[in-house]
Amino acid sequence: MLETVQLMDDSDRATAHEELRRDIALRERRPEGPPYTGQCHNCDAPLPPPMRWCDPDCRTDWSARQ
Ligand SMILES: [Zn+2]
Incomplete structure (x- = not known):
């Protein structure tokens, strides 16, 4: 896991982080009802x-x- 992160440049890391945050946000929101x-x-x-x-x-x- 650490080796994978080190191979990524800063923009890759930022993109992956944004996608992870979006996934988490969607997952947390879905059971609770309608979107914002x-x-x-x-x-x-x-x-x-x-x-x-x-x-x-x-x-x-x-x-x-x-
Ligand atoms: Zn109201």
Whole structure:
């Protein structure tokens, strides 16, 4: 594992790291429901990433409709 990393140049290492982070993010997000869209899934209020609902009440309301 260490030998493989040492053979890669900095750009390869950065790319691999980005892909790993994206994989982890996707894997962690999938079981929890919808992707981040910039808005609350319940009331469409604008939200900063990675929030998908304004608060637990909005999430509960949204879940009840699924
Ligand atoms: Zn909301």
